[in-house]
Amino acid sequence: MKQTPGKKLRVALLGCGVVGSQVIRLMREQADDLAARVGAPLELAGVAVRRPGRARDVEVDPELITTDAEALVTRDDVDIVVEVIGGIEPARSLILAAMNSGKSVVTANKALLAEDGATIHRAARDNSVDLYFEAAVAGAIPLIRPLRESLAGDHVHRVLGIVNGTTNYILDKMDSSGASFSDALEEAQALGYAEADPTADVEGFDAAAKAAILAGIAFHSRVTAADVHREGITEITATDVASAKAMGYVIKLLAICARSEDGRSFGVRVHPAMIPRTHPLAGVREAYNAVFVEAESAGQLMFYGAGAGGAPTASAVLGDIVAVGRNRLAGTRGPEESTYADLTVHPVGETVTRYHVSLDVADKPGVLARVADMFAKQDVSIQTVRQEGLGADAQLVLVTHRASDAALSATIDSLRELDIVRDVVSVMRVEGEDAS
Amino acid sequence: MKQTPGKKLRVALLGCGVVGSQVIRLMREQADDLAARVGAPLELAGVAVRRPGRARDVEVDPELITTDAEALVTRDDVDIVVEVIGGIEPARSLILAAMNSGKSVVTANKALLAEDGATIHRAARDNSVDLYFEAAVAGAIPLIRPLRESLAGDHVHRVLGIVNGTTNYILDKMDSSGASFSDALEEAQALGYAEADPTADVEGFDAAAKAAILAGIAFHSRVTAADVHREGITEITATDVASAKAMGYVIKLLAICARSEDGRSFGVRVHPAMIPRTHPLAGVREAYNAVFVEAESAGQLMFYGAGAGGAPTASAVLGDIVAVGRNRLAGTRGPEESTYADLTVHPVGETVTRYHVSLDVADKPGVLARVADMFAKQDVSIQTVRQEGLGADAQLVLVTHRASDAALSATIDSLRELDIVRDVVSVMRVEGEDAS
Incomplete structure (x- = not known):
């Protein structure tokens, strides 16, 4: 990629813990490669931390360290803000301030995206800046980009x-x-x-x-x-x-x-x-x-x-920095949040799957018939039953056919009321059987 | 994503075999979703085939079918050309003609990319159009995008x-x-x-x-x-x-x-x-x-x-069409070919790995010593040896430590000349041991 003469992309980093220190290390060690891939050198503009004196995994020029994150994210000479503080606040306010000042944002903040993604996605759109977050899910594994882009036609x-x-x-x-x-x-x-x-x-x-x-x-x-x-x-x-x-x-x-x-x-x-x-x-x-x-x-x-760790997460952050950097040089943006389908989230009771149920039962004749009756009343059909142990230690282990979570819950409630069921030892969903 | 009023993106398809027919089916069945994701409806502008009368897996309006692929790819009303013919020619000429007419190209053509990728990447750059090829490697598996983009910082x-x-x-x-x-x-x-x-x-x-x-x-x-x-x-x-x-x-x-x-x-x-x-x-x-x-x-x-199949490959093609379509609406392009590192490809002789070697040997005393000597002369060190079978059926199975392909080849050549080695039954590399 051709380099834009004289142009630098300046990165402000919020947080310098396990991930942030690796981001700094990689930006330094791979500076030439990153410049060639982005089309312009990346430069660290500043690092906002809470405790400036703290020992870190990486050496940082003390002049770059600041405790005033708000001032950093709105500085005119910053192009990209990387947020690796985590948590809702002050991360959200800082990201919003950065976007309102026209900076693109790379974040690893899953909690914030899951809690209030709508607000920061909207701010990205309103300010025509990028929001990239590959590192927020499953660390180094490229997942957000494949799902958002590669599977966009599926x-x-x-x-x-x-x-x-x-x-x-x-x-x-x-x-x-x-x-x-x-x-x-x-x-x-x-x-x-x-x-x-x-x-x-x-x-x-x-x-x-x-x-x-x-x-x-x-x-x-x-x-x-x-x-x-x-x-x-x-x-x-x-x-x-x-x-x-x-x-x-x-x-x-x-x-x-x-x-x-x-x-x-x-x-x-x-x-x-x-x-x-x-x-x-x-x-x-x-x-x-x-x-x-x-x-x-x-x-x-x-x-x-x-899925985690400083260097793997930093790899995902760097990949996003490269993408955002290229977009800024080209005067463009990556894909926005896509919520056009606007589907409803259904309650867990409507989940349909199979269940594995272990019951601690009394050692009496007719136990199986009475237990099976409880399943039948909720229309939950049983695929297999086996008895483990004998006498006072007898356990019944049942695996159901596909049933709704609501029907299974009702079945379990009714089993708990049976005098012959001493304990519902475990109830577990069975997944992935139709997939292999 | 906001739709651009009135704007349509018109797709010309080259080839209507296993993959092409699935691309048409998906463009039709998922038209609304695709329009929402791209930001404008996708419309099939034409389908170039060699044998127009041939039975196909999908119904295509006969007016869209043409045997004149060159005319199709240069038509003014075409935005994106999708090439799923395969092979070097006429695929290359058609892709170049399309790019020279300002069309972006999506291709699944691994042979062409591997044979003469330089020419078509250069044409994409010279004409400022996109070249996407997710489907060329490992079918539906998102791989090109993760490697080009997600790992761009690694x-x-x-x-x-x-x-x-x-x-x-x-x-x-x-x-x-x-x-x-x-x-x-x-x-x-x-x-x-x-x-x-x-x-x-x-x-x-x-x-x-x-x-x-x-x-x-x-x-x-x-x-x-x-x-x-x-x-x-x-x-x-x-x-x-x-x-x-x-x-x-x-x-x-x-x-x-x-x-x-x-x-x-x-x-x-x-x-x-x-x-x-x-x-x-x-x-x-x-x-x-x-x-x-x-x-x-x-x-x-x-x-x-x-890694293959009509629908999976078509999924990758559609993902690329969505990306290229978005880029065209935004007046931008995806990442170009990146060859800045310009590393040398070393010959296979310099490959360093471990080897598993089976020899059919004579049933005589001193065989192992003479075989081991041949490895030692080339500085290939042996990790394990075991004898399988007895008497006339005796085989020596050796696993080496890491060695160069050149040294191993020289060892094998010298073993073939030993009178006590009746046959070099198999030589196989051992990989992936340091990775798990």
Whole structure:
């Protein structure tokens, strides 16, 4: 690409933590390559941080450091603002201020996009600037660009994603070693895969934000985190994992965005689910992420890679900086938010899938008949039943045919009221069976 | 996206075979969605075919059909030319004529891009029009856009791809059922996965064209099919496959684009190779494609999906039409060819990898010492040796440490001259071991 003589693109960085410091390092180490790819050199205009004196992974010219982020994002000599602070505020105000001053924005902020994407997408449109956010979902894995652009001529039916590395690490460890949830979590914390307070990961909040972003893009509709049905993995036991394994399944925390059969609505949910070991997502080990897409014409696609970490996330940020930089030089913009389809998000009760149910039951004749009757009353048909254990330890394990979440919930409620059911040990959705 | 009142984008289609007919069907069935995504309706301006009377998979208004492709591509009312004829001529002349008349071009033509990409990329630049070719490599899998754009801020070290569905089907069948090459080929032909003349697939020509395109993009350099070292799969025996399986490997036909350690050159090669069963590419079954990318910051990425077929390829073509259409409405262009790095392609002799060598040897004392001596003379160090069979059927199976292709070839030549070596049964590269 021809270089524009004399022109430089000046980048303001908000945040200099794990990701920000890698962005600075890469901008420096790959300066020549980046200049050749963009068409002009990239220059760091300033770095806004909260604590200027703090030790960092990268050396930064002290003159570039500032605590006044607002002043930085509106400076005349800044072309592109990169936001890697995270969280809703002050990130949102700073992004809006940057856009209102005509800067293009690259962000890795999934929480903000899922909570209030509408506001910042609107500001990008109103100010004719770019908003790129490849790093917000699944770190280094190119996902936003393929979904927004490569599949722009197709019709996405379903997205099934492993989009949280912490929970995948924990579940993989439970699967491979038989560890309990708490032991696997402790190991993940020791290795730095999980935070001291793991709530955002293990309760599915992080995955839910990503699910909202993916669903919005896949279905050309506006989706927020509040639209996402969310269940975490803290209740998964070693027994659940072993039982899944014995049946040829593996338990993964999935983000699922699925169009309804009539195509007029879709569901978005994050929950643990059993998937067959032959499914391409089943082989996603450790803290890796992968997103499986089913589209009308393209068929089955999968995107796999590192979902987090400083350098992988910085790679995605840099790719966006190059795209935004090229657009600015060419006086153009990338694709805007696309919400023309404006489909409805349906409640989780309308989700149709199969279920795996384990019941702790009394050791009496006629138990199966009474349990089966509860399923029949809700029109949930049973595919297989088997009994595990004997006498006082007897468990009934049932797998249903496809049924609605509402019917299954009603069935479970009625089972809980049966005197012969001592405990509903686990209820888990079964996904990905029609896909492999 | 706001629609531009009154504006239509008119698409001329060259070729109406398996892919072209699906492009027409999708343009018709998804007309409203496509219009909303592009910002203006897409309209079919004409379809150039060789045999107008031929039965097709899709109904086309006879008035749109023409045999005069040259007139079609230069017509004033055409905005975008979609080329799905394949082959070098007349595809190249038509694409050049279209570009010289100011049309943007979407093509699925891997052979032309690999043979003479420079000419058509130059014509795109000279005429300030777009050239998009997502469908040319790995069908529906978004790969060109992620490599060109998402990884634009990163440094690609290596691309390992299963980019030919026919050969993957054959090798998978041999692996799962123990079939011979010819039986597996016959089955692939019966199922329509292989053509009556399977040369382009089984000899690696198709994969080599794709490897050239991928290497050019990954390393920002100009690469043609002639730069690609190519070996097919016709010599792979059921014994090779079984032996790999016994050692925990699977044989795949890989397209490999790898930067040298000093970063100043790279190699491009297509050949069968053994990869560990734990490698993400090992699980790619049947006629699926997948491309594994190792980048400096992003780490390991994999893109998986359908590599061929009418609808999947048409999905990629439509995605490009949407991108090109948006660019035309905005008066802008997508990224140009990027060859600034201008790295050298090194000869295959400089490739460094590990080798698996099977020798049919005489049943005499001292055989191993003499064989080992031949490896030592070329500085190829042996990692493991084992003897399979006894007496007259004895085979020596050796796996080397990393060595250059040149040194290994010299070793093999000297082994062939040893009286105690009755036959060099197989020599296969081992790949992907450092990646998982």
